[in-house]
Amino acid sequence: MNKTVNQKAWFLVLPVLVLVAFNAIVPLMTVVNYSVQETFGDNVFFWSGISWFEDILKSPRFHDALGRQLFFTFTILLIEVPLGVIIALAMPRKGVWVSVCLVLMAMPLLIPWNVVGAMWNIFALPEIGLMGKALNALGFDYNYTRQPGDAWFTLILMDVWHWTSLVVLLAYAGLVSIPDAYYQAAKIDGASAWSIFRFIQLPKMKRVLTIAILLRFMDSFNIYTEPSVLTGGGPGNSTTLLSIDLVKIALGQFDLGPAAAMSLIYFLVILLMSWIFYTVMTRDEENQ
């Protein structure tokens, strides 16, 4: 049978292409243009070559922010992914409680990010906040506005509270898609709960967990609003993540050149890591 060759359908993707061009490609190109020039405002530019890249790559400030960013991202991934899977496994599969659990789980995701930051900011204040005051009453010397360790604890707790439900919902979607026949077969074979998890549930959840890990990785690597409202990068610079540092350079100091160079390096790191994650996680699938 001869297939008709008709390429007109390509025109249907044109609107998307235009949209992406204006919200992603043009800004990205502008950032590249800024990264090799110096400006003192008024749209007057001077060529500076690759000096901004050299400055950023060799600046201890950037290294520290990158280190904090990596620590933050891997910590929350290590907590949120297993916790999300555990909660999803514990959730009911049938009955009225399903909707109740799903709505409860979706709630943190519906709250605007800056509100989450403001909520936790007040919740954790040692003098008036419920959590801050309670921890101090229990004898802990807790003050996230003064102690870096406490600030990190609050930051990670806030992210876990806000985003674990995303992992839960995705893992749950993976779990309910497993046909009953698998469980019946496992029961006949006398499989333990661990074996059922290891050989039925986990492989079936793999695809959604891949998406969950990728989403959480990219989002947490880009995170700005919540930590900015909660700690503003402090105390000192102890919770200054890459995005907070970037905003300080770009909008605080108005150093567009260095900020552009930094955002490009930042972008490349995210691109590389996402690609590695994606490739590693989809490789086994192709092997099967």
Next chain:
Amino acid sequence: MQDAVLFSFQWWTEPLGTWMAWTRATAAFFLFIAASIAAMGVWEYYVPGGAPRRGLFAIDTTRGDRLFISLLGSAFIFIAWLFFAGPPLWWPLLICLLWALFVFRYI
């Protein structure tokens, strides 16, 4: 301002208006990437063979994937060179070309 001599340093680096802060050098960079993508299309049209294959890294890659890996790898080669050695960047450019050849041949 005095007119820049064609292909001189000033010609490459002078600002071209204010919108998006273009210079000829950065425009050339993006034209190179666009031309690479277009060349991939032409290549596939005349010599089809872009189906995924398994290379040294044990991952399935199409020709487009290999272009992506070449470009992303090149960016990191330049970054690493800048970090460890600094300018000029002619040596890393050569390494990038070798890297791209390696990726297209073996990955």
